[in-house]
Amino acid sequence: MHKLHPGLTIRLFTEEKCFGPGVARLLRQVEQTHSLRAAAMSMQMAYSKAWTIVKKAERELGFPLLHSTTGGRSGGGATLTAEAVRLLESYEAFCQDVNEHARQAFQTRFAWLEQE
Amino acid sequence: MHKLHPGLTIRLFTEEKCFGPGVARLLRQVEQTHSLRAAAMSMQMAYSKAWTIVKKAERELGFPLLHSTTGGRSGGGATLTAEAVRLLESYEAFCQDVNEHARQAFQTRFAWLEQE
Numbered sequence: 001m002h003k004l005h006p007g008l009t010i011r012l013f014t015e016e017k018c019f020g021p022g023v024a025r026l027l028r029q030v031e032q033t034h035s036l037r038a039a040a041m042s043m044q045m046a047y048s049k050a051w052t053i054v055k056k057a058e059r060e061l062g063f064p065l066l067h068s069t070t071g072g073r074s075g076g077g078a079t080l081t082a083e084a085v086r087l088l089e090s091y092e093a094f095c096q097d098v099n100e101h102a103r104q105a106f107q108t109r110f111a112w113l114e115q116e
Numbered sequence: 117m118h119k120l121h122p123g124l125t126i127r128l129f130t131e132e133k134c135f136g137p138g139v140a141r142l143l144r145q146v147e148q149t150h151s152l153r154a155a156a157m158s159m160q161m162a163y164s165k166a167w168t169i170v171k172k173a174e175r176e177l178g179f180p181l182l183h184s185t186t187g188g189r190s191g192g193g194a195t196l197t198a199e200a201v202r203l204l205e206s207y208e209a210f211c212q213d214v215n216e217h218a219r220q221a222f223q224t225r226f227a228w229l230e231q232e
Contacts, residue, residue, distance in 0.1 A: 004177070007133065008214070009125035017123065061120070086228065094218075094225040098124070101217040102210075109210040112202065 004113060006106045010095050018060030023053050024091055027065060027084055036066065036078045061087070120229060122222045126211050134176035139169050140207055143181060143200055152182065152194045177203070 011020035029039035040050035058065050065084040069077035080088070127136035145155035156166035174181050181200040185193035196204070 004128050004130055004134075006210070006214075007127045007129045009127075010218070011123045011125075012120050013123045014120055018120075090225045090228070094122070094221055097221045097225070098122075098214065098218045101221070102126070102214045105210055105213045105217070109206045109213070112206070 004106075004110060006102045008095075008099060008102055010098060012091070014060045016060060018057050019087070019091065023057050024088060026050055026053065027080060027088055030066065030078050031080055034069070034077050034079060039078075120222075120226060122218045124211075124215060124218055126214060128207070130176045132176060134173050135203070135207065139173050140204060142166055142169065143196060143204055146182065146194050147196055150185070150193050150195060155194075 009021065011017050026036075026039050026043060026045070029042050030036055033039050033042065036050055036054065037047050040047045043050075054065055061083075063083045064081050065087070066078045067081055069079060125137065127133050142152075142155050142159065142161070145158050146152055149155050149158065152166055152170065153163050156163045159166075170181055177199075179199045180197050181203070182194045183197055185195060
């Protein structure tokens with residue numbers, strides 16, 4: 001028996017999937033680089049794809065995630081809105097909490113595997 | 117603000133991903149149909165893909181999931197091993213437990229969204 005462990009993909013949905021590890025990472029990169037283009041590049045993602053992901057999340061969530069500081073769609077600077085900062089904090093705390101619970105629940109539910 | 121809710125994809129890993137919603141559903145279908153071929157068909161999955169998924173999970177887990185009752189790879193009947201039954205029960209209970217915790221944690225972490 002190889003050592004088993006759980007792995008969760010944690011997303012937030014409205015009607016559709018709207019927020020998950022990809023957009024969270026993208027926003028953290030925007031925070032560091034002050035640019036959606038630089039953030040996309042740092043993840044080997046096309047700028048157009050990054051832009052689509054952010055716009056879709058904004059549409060589903062109902063609030064803006066990025067302030068465009070200069071060029072907007074043409075690739076100028078970007079910073080996170082206050083709501084984006086709060087959403088990221090909540091999402092990361094939520095993931096940590098759920099993953100911690102999952103680690104504990106896994107020990108309980110799969111203890112029999114260790115005894116095989 | 118559209119109504120947000122969490123959605124988790126819960127998998128079990130050894131070194132690699134080895135067990136998740138797809139193989140769990142496949143095994144439950146084998147239980148009902150007594151055939152891997154019929155189980156694959158019920159999920160619009162090629163038999164060869166179903167066979168590969170099961171074999172990979174067995175290799176990673178280190179125990180058999182299916183008893184081939186007749187034809188084996190040629191597509192005869194199949195039933196779950198005792199370990200597969202137990203793994204499914206543990207996996208489903210684990211998912212229920214983690215999802216329930218996630219629902220509660222979500223209420224706490226994202227309460228501020230309701231007040232916007």
